[in-house]
Amino acid sequence: xxHSFVPTILAFGIPTLILLWLRPDLMPNSIFVAGFSIFLxxxxxxxxxLLTPGWVNATxxxxxxxxxRIWIVPLEDFIWFIVGGAFIGPLYKYWKNNSLxx
Numbered sequence: 001x002x003h004s005f006v007p008t009i010l011a012f013g014i015p016t017l018i019l020l021w022l023r024p025d026l027m028p029n030s031i032f033v034a035g036f037s038i039f040l041x042x043x044x045x046x047x048x049x050l051l052t053p054g055w056v057n058a059t060x061x062x063x064x065x066x067x068x069r070i071w072i073v074p075l076e077d078f079i080w081f082i083v084g085g086a087f088i089g090p091l092y093k094y095w096k097n098n099s100l101x102x
Contacts, residue, residue: 033089
């Protein structure tokens with residue numbers, strides 16, 4: 001009865017904390033991409049919901065979700081986009097230059 005939200009947040013959250021601990025200079029990049037991910041959440045979930053009302057209710061399994069929405073987008077997806085963006089954004093820069101910069 002556990003929704004995939006919890007393990008996904010842990011799977012993105014823990015590596016993000018480790019990445020930013022190793023490379024604190026990537027913090028602005030992480031914050032920027034997390035903010036940009038909010039825009040993406042609305043492009044991929046909000047716009048289709050506006051064009052075809054009821055799409056989210058018909059597709060999402062709200063039995064395991066909070067039911068809270070932030071401007072049409074379910075809270076869990078909103079958080080997923082933010083945490084995913086915070087990890088994926090600086091990941092490339094870290095991967096290409098894995099030396100520690102302090």
